[in-house]
Amino acid sequence: MRRTGIEFNRHDYEYDVYSLVKAFIPEEEVVSFYSGESPAGEFDRLLRVEYGDDRILCVIEEQGRETLREQVKLTCPEDRFATKNLLKQTVYRMFSGLTGRTLPWGTLTGIRPTKLAMHPLEEGRSREEIAANLRETYFLSEKKTDLAIDIAVRERKILEGMDYENGYSLYVGIPFCPSICLYCSFGSHPLKKWRKRVDEYLDCLVRELDFTAGHFSDKKLQTVYIGGGTPTSLTAAQLDRVLETVATRFPMDEVREFTVEAGRPDTITEEKLAVIRRYPVSRISINPQTMNQETLDLVGRGHTVQEIVEAFHMARDLGFDNINMDLIVGLPGEGYGEVAHTLEQIRALGPDSLTVHSLALKRATRLHLFRDQYQEISFANSQEIMSLCEQTAAEMGMSPYYLYRQKNMAGNFENVGYAKVDKAGIYNILIMEEKQSIIACGAGGSTKFVLDRGNRIERVENVKSVEHYLARIDEMIERKRAGKEKS
Ligand code: SF4
Incomplete structure (x- = not known):
């Protein structure tokens, strides 16, 4: 090398x-x-x-x-x-x-390029002025300049009516998965090893949620996101406990969006979906990542393409009318043809939004080691693949509404969320644009206090390991209390 x-x-x-x-x-x-x-x-x-x-x-x-x-x-x-x-x-x-x-994103190495368009838009600058600045200062390609501005314009519209000063969003982390995918960088915990301690985890989580509900009762809860890990890796009864805690301890009357990231289709059952339906959940995510069985097996997803299709139909039959699907491009061995196949299968299902991630090869993942071992397997992404995703999303009636980049992304591209009208994930935009405080509960949760109209951010991190979270739950609660006092 x-x-x-x-x-x-x-x-x-x-x-x-x-x-x-x-x-x-x-x-x-x-x-x-x-x-x-x-x-x-x-x-x-x-x-x-x-x-x-x-x-x-x-x-x-x-x-x-x-x-x-x-x-x-x-x-x-x-x-x-x-x-x-x-x-x-x-x-x-x-x-x-x-x-x-040349690099499509020019000199930009940060993860939030749309912020560079959002700020001048808020100041009333014209599209031409913003575009010229993005091209001349940061050398953005014409395509990415348009994308960044289009998304910022759409985000502003979607966020209309959000209360940045007195509102907040709640994140609830369920850090368990049935198996750990090769590319996982979320620090999720395998259920096989942790099953016996999940209830203990939920005891701590409920304590933290209780504290948060009380301590932030002077603020207006506006979005809720239950993510992970895979929240549906909990049993139906455990999932019920989490949802019941959120729905009864927090005021729901101002909540504009409530997402449960169902995630892995092998964890989704009719019983669990029925539990979710009993609460004011407005959006779920069922994440295939790819519709190619060979790749799913290779990256350790541990489920079949058929399970994705069944989980999706089951959710539709139960009345879920806002379903997101996550895809990853740049997965090992996948090129244009494989992504085209995945997109056709997704089109046939007809989700309401689609999030396309470019694979990020993070050092801490098993995939990084895998790449070194299997150098003959390609990790490809290209503008053609990204354009195909964009075109398919457009043909499905979706527009790009949020975007972020990560370090070490395949092909140095971006992650883009596409959605049909009124189906965009508001929480996703809030986390990227850093417009509103997000209070995060659970292991690995990262609370962000957004202050001075977004000019100052104070972070309060929870520990990532479940073991430490259980042992130090009082300290996690104390950190939140201190964080709020400081902010
Ligand atoms: S489903 Fe997501 S959180 Fe779970 S192991 Fe796979 S990548 Fe990690």
Whole structure:
């Protein structure tokens, strides 16, 4: 594997530059270090990044010989935002020239590109002005510029009437799954090992929910999301307990959306769906990820394509009129043909919304190890695949309504949520645009207090491990209390 080193003279922006370089050369190993350090091994290419009082200097050396140099004058060095942008623009130009590649999202390495369109929209700027800024400052492609602005416009409309100051959303985490998928980065716990302690977990969760309901009773609950893990991996009685706690302890009269992420079809039964129907749940998600059996087996999903179809029809028959389906593109061994097959099967089912994720190869996943072991299996994603998803969603009457990116995504693309009119997931937008506080209960829950109209965010994390959550539930509750006081 080719190696590229990045040598920095200062401890700023290292991660931004590293992510940008990695996006240009995902197939290479990229190592960053600081001047004076001696990283192990040789580099095929070295990027030296120097910036100081009045200039940015970037130099590329290959086989010890300087091949490219760019220097940019800093007119306002104390403006960190401008310095970072100029630095990323410089690195972008150099690597684009070197590799002959362009990146659809330009210099953007963050996960919330629509925020860059949302803010100026709120300030009343025109579409043309916003588009010009996205293209000139961040080098976004025309397609991604349009996508970011379209989504921001749609999000604003969907969020109309939400109370950002006095409203909040509730997340409830059920961190168990029947088996752990190869690509899982959520830290879910296998039921086989944890089954005996699920009730103990629910005891703690109910305590945390009780506290939250009381402590935030001065605020208006507006959306609820029960996610995981796989909430339907609970038994019908356990699921009933969670839903009953939420529906009776919290005021439901202002709730605009209540989602249960049913998730894995192998956990969905008529009995559990009937339990969900007894509560004011407005939206569920049944997640195939792919409709190709071979891939499902390969990534350890542990269910069949037939089970997906049956779970979907069962939910429709029981009256669920807002069903989301999640797909992943870039799964091992899948290319255009496999994704096209999945999309045709999904079209035949006719969900109300579709969320298309680009596979993110996170280091902490088993898939990362798998890729190293099975290098002959491809992990492909392309603009053609993304466009096919977009086109199929449009043919199903859906428009893109939220978008986010992750690090190490296959092909450096994005995750996009598509929905039919009035079927968009409001919670999804809130979490991405950081407009409203989200109080999260359960292991791995990450509470976000959104303050000063979104200009300040305070986070309160729950521990991820169920073991620690059970042992430290008082501390989790205390953290929430302290977080609210601080905010
Ligand atoms: S269903 Fe989701 S949360 Fe559960 S193991 Fe698979 S990826 Fe992880």
